[in-house]
Amino acid sequence: MKTRIKKQPVRRSSFALAATAILVLILGTPPANAEEVPREYIYGAELMTPNERDAYRQGLQQAPTDEARGQYRHRHRQQLQKRAQQRGKHLDEKGLVRGQGSER
Known part of the structure; x- marks a missing residue:
């Protein structure tokens, strides 16, 4: 007497796996119109x-x-320009360090 083993259709399990993967991708990705947090700007922050x-x-x-x-x-800008000069550096108009490397 032979025992028959009922086979699950491969399509059903493949579909479930694919659907799960798609949901993970969709839910794990922020929407394209999500607001980005604006980057903070501090003159001479470096x-x-x-x-x-x-x-x-x-x-x-x-x-x-x-x-x-x-x-x-304005006072902050003057203080940081003086600090940069003491360290042999230069701050450009945006407050970015120019000179021999940038270190704190």
């Missing part, structure tokens, strides 16, 4: 420590007016 960058952010947040924030940025 010459600053993380604590100094935090203090700069706090100073800007605590400035009561746009004019006060502008003055704060």
Whole structure:
């Protein structure tokens, strides 16, 4: 007497595997119109420590007016230009270090 083994159709398991893979790809990929987090810009950030960058952010947040924030940025820019000069570096208009390498 022969025992018959019922075979599962290959199509059904392949379909389930393919559907699962597609769902993982779709759900794991952010939508094309997802908002990107804007990159923070701090003039001369390469010459600053993380604590100094935090203090700069706090100073800007605590400035009561746009004019006060502008003055704060101006003082910051002057301080960082002086620091760059002391280190034999140069900050361009965007605040990026130019010179012999960039180190903090």
